[in-house]
Amino acid sequence: MYLIAFIVSEAINIYKWILIIYILMSWVPSVQDSSIGRLFERVCEPFLSPFRKIIPPIGGVIDISPMVAFVVLWFAQIGIQSILLRFV
Template sequence: MILYSIYYYVSLAFNIYSFMLVGYVLMSWVPAVQSTKVGRILEKACEPYLGIFRKFIPPIGMIDISPIVAIFMLNFIKNGLVIVIQKIYFMF
C-alpha cells in the first residue's frame, strides 16, 4: 500500500511538471501570454530545466526541439525513479 502511494505521488509530480513544460512551450507561441502572472510562474519553474537542454541542442531553423528531448528525459527519469523505489521497497 505504501509503495502504491509513493509511486502515485512521484508519478503525479512528474506528470504535473510535464504538463507545465507543455504549457510553457505552447505559451511561447503567444508572447502576450508569457507576460501574465501564470506565464512568469511557468517561466521560473520550467526555464532552468529547459535551459540545460538548450545549451546542447541548437534549434533547427526556427524550431526548438529541446523541449521534446526535455520531456522525453523527464519521463525516462520518472520511470527510473519508480524502478528504484520498487527495488528499495522490496529489499525490506
C-alpha cells in the same frame, strides 16, 4: 514505498503538463508576458535551459529541446518508479 512511487510519478506528470502549457504559451507573446507566464517561466526555464545550451534550434527557428526534456523526464519517471517499487 508504493505511495512514494505514486506521488513522485504524479509530480512528474504534473510537471510535464506545466511544460506543455509553457511551450504553448510561447506561441502567444501576450500570455507569455503576463504574471502567469512569468510564473511558468520561473518553473520551467531552470529545467529547459541546459537542454537549450546543448541542442541548438533547427534552422534557428524550431526548438526541439523540450522534446528531449520530455524524454529525460520520462526516463527519470520510469527509473524512479522501478527503484521505488523494487522495495515493495
